[in-house]
Amino acid sequence: EDQVTQSPEALRLQEGESSSLNCSYTVSGLRGLFWYRQDPGKGPEFLFTLYSAGEEKEKERLKATLTKKESFLHITAPKPEDSATYLCAVRLVSGSEKLVFGKGTKLTVNP
Amino acid sequence: NAGVMQNPRHLVRRRGQEARLRCSPMKGHSHVYWYRQLPEEGLKFMVYLQKENIIDESGMPKERFSAEFPKEGPSILRIQQVVRGDSAAYFCASSPADHSGQYFGAGTRLSVL
Numbered sequence: 001e002d003q004v005t006q007s008p009e010a011l012r013l014q015e016g017e018s019s020s021l022n023c024s025y026t027v028s029g030l031r032g033l034f035w036y037r038q039d040p041g042k043g044p045e046f047l048f049t050l051y052s053a054g055e056e057k058e059k060e061r062l063k064a065t066l067t068k069k070e071s072f073l074h075i076t077a078p079k080p081e082d083s084a085t086y087l088c089a090v091r092l093v094s095g096s097e098k099l100v101f102g103k104g105t106k107l108t109v110n111p
Numbered sequence: 112n113a114g115v116m117q118n119p120r121h122l123v124r125r126r127g128q129e130a131r132l133r134c135s136p137m138k139g140h141s142h143v144y145w146y147r148q149l150p151e152e153g154l155k156f157m158v159y160l161q162k163e164n165i166i167d168e169s170g171m172p173k174e175r176f177s178a179e180f181p182k183e184g185p186s187i188l189r190i191q192q193v194v195r196g197d198s199a200a201y202f203c204a205s206s207p208a209d210h211s212g213q214y215f216g217a218g219t220r221l222s223v224l
Contacts, residue, residue, distance in 0.1 A: 097166075
């Protein structure tokens with residue numbers, strides 16, 4: 001069965017304390033890995049799409065990387081406004097354009 | 112540059128009533144997806160539509176749920192004879208033709224009393 005697992009479930013950081021979030025996947029074939037940010041009571045906000053192992057993308061303090069089994073979202077010198085739940089999703093080779101989501105990592109950055 | 116628009120934002124229904132959720136995709140997007148998010152659970156795919164066609168409904172319950180995306184107007188997710196277990200946040204997303212990303216609306220939070 002296709003699975004997406006995110007770890008840790010929750011992470012507390014001090015402002016400026018860099019860290020990484022993990023998204024591991026067990027799927028029959030990957031056709032894109034997506035990262036989203038979701039604030040309470042709002043819809044997911046699109047961050048990145050990664051397509052192949054070795055690919056990296058950056059946006060402000062965030063950098064996403066992809067290997068054959070997992071993806072990392074690196075957060076450099078986070079600020080309190082980076083507090084949110086970060087979601088990872090995969091699009092499979094088999095099937096339509098639907099995304100399979102992990103349960104997310106809830107990040108809290110304390111000032 | 113309006114994003115994906117969903118309405119209503121909040122919807123309260125009694126058991127047995129019908130719920131209609133609306134979604135207008137981003138300008139230029141012709142692909143629409145519906146997902147459901149239950150408390151403490153991840154987003155679950157329900158249905159994928161293009162204009163006037165259902166492409167993939169593998170995540171949608173066979174009973175009581177239906178979706179459409181007409182030639183004119185928004186996409187509609189319809190839930191007939193709602194039950195308490197239907198209470199959830201329902202999100203719509205749209206994508207451009209190259210499927211480079213799915214862009215989500217703010218969601219409709221359905222509460223069934």
